[in-house]
Amino acid sequence: MKLSTFFLNTLKEEPRDAEVISHKLMLRAGMIKKLASGIYSYLPYGLLALRRVETIIREEMNAAGAQELLLPAVQPAEIWKESGRWAVYGKELLRFFDRKGAEFAIGPTHEEVITDIVRDHVHSYKDMPLNLYQIQTKFRDEIRPRFGIMRAREFIMKDAYSFDADDESAEKSYKAMFSAYERIFSRCGLRFKAVEADSGPIGGSFSHEFMVLAETGEDSILSCSRCTYAANQEKAEVAKPDVYSWEDALDGSPREVHTPHIRTVQEVCEFLDIQPQNLIKTLVYTTEKGPVAVLVRGDHDVNETKLCRVLGCENLELADEVFIQEHTGAPRGFAGPLGLKMPMVADTALLKNGPFVAGANREDYHITDVWLTRDARIQSVEDIRAAIEGDSCPRCPTGKLQVIRGIEVGHVFKLGTKYSSSMNALFLGEDGSLNPIIMGCYGIGVGRTVAAAIEQYHDEHGIIFPPAVAPFQVLVLPISLGDTKVMETAGALYDAFKDRGIDPLMDDRDVRPGVKFKDADLIGVPIRITVGAKDLAGGYVEIKNRGQGTIEKVAPDRAVEYCIEQLQHKGMMFDRTD
């Protein structure tokens, strides 16, 4: 491709609305253009990168035995009502009417559609295992789209669905996808981590998220320093602490102290001269099963996902001021476990390091010398707090959890029979019994993967594409268009790359060299070959590795070979498996 005719417009100045690096660079490098909030066009340069990722995904999915199909973006309300999600999905599902008044939605995901297909075509255990996938545009009407293509409303996603006759087979399907994902992100050249995730209300025993590691990532990951345990913030467990002994618990007995207008953790600590870890924070939640008091240490936060699972409830909300006054007998800030008349759940951390200070359920009073299991009627002690840096690993004896940031690019989970049951996707087993198909679902944000690659690989000059994702792997940059020798050499290199099956980009624009160099750095082509008159007189061209910043002088007739070696040697080559 010749740059003089390629549809590419780079920007010198930073777009005002862009916040994160990948968004800024994608706009500046002419990859995308915003049409509306969370809705973007892919311009040719951006599309090339997107296609690279798509191709890798396609190859690995096919290699794993999945079959590609294409599903409609517009979906009738009926199938959503059948699965029960029409009522549950909320405003994120963009709904509308057609001319006849029939109700439709734009697909945010395709479980219903795929289940509808499979229930009509799969009737026997002999038809499985089956794995079908699609790569296409989806729409979720996000409350707040941001970060450009990373969290857009319209986005391109690969979704695969597996169908199995029994759990063992379903687990195999899951593992096959898991390792396909490892290959996909490895081939993209990304540093990533698969972390345990909460499978949410859908249930199921497995769920993993694939996170591209980047400082600017939106998600927190807790990862063990010693073993392989890693989980997202929602799921991350905390090791059970040693429980205090009853001898310790004997000293002191609960005493009320006057704490006028002292209600926040910080205020109580200052007033009584104690540390937050010596305080019991009592939070009142309302659920569909009634109110519940949740006790955590003053320096800890409740993890509502874990709490929900422990309580077995679906809706969880912090109670308001009025509710608290009514049920604890005191305004917000003075609730405590002693004498509280509602179910209580305490976090495991409260089994250790007593005694504690807690609210007295009486305005302007707290209670000191509280030993939780001695003094309060606690229904259950569970792991319900958010894990934090330095917590003990739940899987190994000595590891500590550390917090790292990541961008979620993939999610694999077991759906079980949620959709097959509600939508009647049944099959006949070997024994003649009729059962719902066991499903799994495996997504990859394609556009987000491109953004994540940029987020992970860039410097102050621009993008540094991993070669497998790069729209072009090589850029031929002749310095002076007026010099015949330069243009001949550049042209020969350009043709030679094409002969070797590499599509090079040639900057044949009649602009000053500085402009070309700046653009080359910005758009992040992995290898740049500069052809200049002086170098040619010396018998060489200059080959720059964008990632390493190294520059080598190489004879023109060896240049193509050298570049290919570089791309292969550094593991940078776009390596095909099919």
Place this chain on the structure above:
RNA sequence: CGGGGCGUAGCGCAGUCUGGCUAGCGCACCUGCCUUGGGAGCAGGGGGUCGGAGGUUCGAAUCCUCUCGCCCCGACCA
């Protein structure tokens, strides 16, 4: 949905408080000269219903009312 901010040329901005000649600047774009190893210089040029509607006024980018869009923080969420 709550709080904050912004809409003036493709991009980045000034002008708005305190109304007044033909609405400016930088980048980008076009023409010419010149230049050619890290976003050169000179000269000339094109491009705007100042987000939209209504109002006040002799006169509105500027003041008032309504409205639409966009961004950030928060709440929320695959």
